[in-house]
Amino acid sequence: MSTLRRLLNDLVEADPDAPIALDRVEDGFRAVSRAQLHARARAVQARLAAAGVGPGDCVAVWLPNWSDALSWQFGAAARGAHVIGLNTRYNVEEVGHVLNRARPRVVAVAAGFHGLDLIGVLGEAVRTAQVPAPFVVPVSGPGKSEPDAGAFDLGGGAAVVAPLAQPAERDGTGLAEGDGAVLAERDGQESADRDGSDLAVAFTTSGSTGLPKLAAHREDAVVAHARADAAALGLGEGDVAACVLPLSGVFGFCAALAAVAGGAACLLEPVFDPAATVAAMAEQRATHLVGGDDMAGRLLDAWRERPVELPALRWLGLADFLGRSAEVAAWAAEFGASTTGVYGSSEVFALALLWPESTPVPRRWSGGGLPVSPQIRVRTADPHDDRPVADGEQGELQFAGPTVVDAYLGGGDAGARTADGWFRTGDLAVRSEDGGIEYVCRMGDVLRLSGFLVAPAEIEHRLAAHEAVSTAKVVGARTGNGVRAVAFVVLTEPAAATPAELREWCSATLAKFKVPARVHIIDEMPTTSGTNGAKIRAAQLREWAENYQEDADG
Structure with missing residues (x-):
């Protein structure tokens, strides 16, 4: 069975004290062992069970890159539920869209993170989206005391994740935090291992054609892909993967799960x-x-x-x-x-x-x-x-x-x-x-120039090869005679090159129809920050190109 619970159990059985994550705290980093993460996942599982979460339900996780985000993924999967990650930069509209689409029964919210009022945003999103208030679980993060759950109740209830009882008190229902014992064979309490066919995680798409869709994947696919990535990346015991991209996004998530599957540790950067x-x-x-x-x-x-x-x-x-x-x-x-x-x-x-x-x-x-x-x-x-x-x-x-x-x-x-x-x-x-x-x-984004399909990257790579060019982006601008290539360039230093020099540079190796009709030198590229990194806003550049064309025609 390819399940996240089996994956984590196997890691604990192999070496319960090996680090699986490194959490940033005020005085540096704190290692989280496999056994500790397992205990936290079991505690999350118990909290979700108490909230009535079961197979097919959605759990929203609005946490930065803390090991808690991993424990919530493992804990939710053990209940047969799926996680939708929320970026801590999301606004009311974006959160409301996710609430409408995913209908999470429980939302884990970072408490007091980076001065952000996430619970305030969540409350406004619930009101504007006109969806039932979810059960809220505030999470304080590494090295912080538990918050007051009552302050996070939006009408659907709220509670913190309570630690599991010590081994002698719980009759072998799982590892306690800090317990170095090897996990016993599956105890059968609460949610037994599932067959991997449940949805386990969903990611927001780029939203380039409107509000993003929420793409969900089965648990067995998540585990199999994590193992394949670990092998392809050469991740193994003793390795450390720097996890900088948010775990709520597909690139950050897959990189972290590959590290876990390979037996490496995740170096988590919340900011x-x-x-x-x-x-x-x-x-x-x-x-x-x-x-x-x-x-x-x-x-x-x-x-x-x-x-x-x-x-x-x-x-x-x-x-x-x-x-x-x-x-x-x-x-x-x-x-x-x-x-x-x-x-x-x-x-x-x-x-x-x-x-x-x-x-x-x-x-x-x-x-x-x-x-x-x-x-x-x-x-x-x-x-x-x-x-x-x-x-x-x-x-x-x-x-x-x-x-x-x-x-x-x-x-x-x-x-x-x-x-x-x-x-x-x-x-x-x-x-x-x-x-x-x-x-x-x-x-x-492909350009049709003089009847030929041309990838903007071909022109961009030629421009970027110039020693004076830091960044280049090419878009198409409509004219009376069709589409013309227009380049926007950021220089390594002011006045390091002129538009005419850069067009001449392009004409030395590119076909005449690929040479940009115009080159505009700008101070910086317009970008948008997404879950997987910053991207140049090509639509904004196309608008600029059209406006510049109108100015030139006038």
Whole structure:
């Protein structure tokens, strides 16, 4: 049986005192052992049982990167319930949308975290969304005393998670916090091991076409994918994965579960402070890091201001959002670490594709890769009729297999699958003869220039190769003669290059129709911060490009 409870039990049986998480506290980090996390998960399970949560119910977890978030995932799964993670940055509208779609019976809320009034936001979301008030469980976080549950009651009840009784008092119903004994064979109390067919976790999609959907996955798929990722990333006993991205998002979640499945420890950062994170990675000897190139780029910038040795670092998995992957990879190589591009989404799991270390650069740094499991099937197809295209040709990336979304909480998109059952990602990609997938761009971002389909990344990479360019983004602007490529560029320093020089730089290697019609130099890119990292707001740039065109025509 592939269940989260069995996974955690097996880890405890192997070594109950091994660290599974490192929580940031005021004086540094506090290790949480496997036995301690197991005890907390059992306590969460008991609290959920008392609240009437059972198979098929939803539990919302509104916590930062604390080990409590892991215990809630394991505890909810043991009841047959599924977790929907909420980002601590969510506003009233976003929380209300999740409440409407997921209808959680219980919400775990961080109490007093970072000065945020999360319970106030939750209360307003309940009122505006006009949904029944959930049972609220306030969580104080590592090293803090339990909060007053009464202050968190929105009308549906509230209580804290009570510690389990000591072993002598509970007749063997599980490990107590700090108990180093090996877990006895499944005790059969409360929820016995399930068969893995229940939904276990749901992630919000990017919401690029409106309010996000909530993509839910079965428990057995979660466990199998975590084990496959652990093997692909080389995560094992004694390793430490720096978990910087929120566990509520698919990239942060999959990276953390891979570390757990491999027997490694999760270095949990509840607030992203680049300088503090670099120092923590050095002190705690982090071996792995997963994130976007925006996040890793900020770590690099902090390291340049205060360099430290990162002798244990050996693997980085990057999603290329801002075009900094090659720069970050060169930095990581100074410590002997290998960097690979990755691919994933809320619907197919993060780290579904990644490049093996043997892949030559720069291909290894590009988005995409090989499936981490033979059960993950990928193809590229004509987006109009879903017929597979030949290797080497561009097509829509489609997935089949156990990692594909099993349900959308509150309803889903009927057009998400093809007639023969493949999931449409909406991404343009190229499949190579070796089975590797090279991500090109979102289908909606592709440009038709002079009758040819052109990926903006091709032009962006050429611009980024100029020594004066820090970041480049290319969008399409409509004109009377069709679509023209317009580039927006952030320079390494003011006046380091002119638009004319950058257009000439592009014309040296690109076909004439690919050379940007205009290049605009801006101070910084407009970005949006999501659960999986910051992304450039292409829609905003397209609006700017259209307005600049109107100004030029006027």
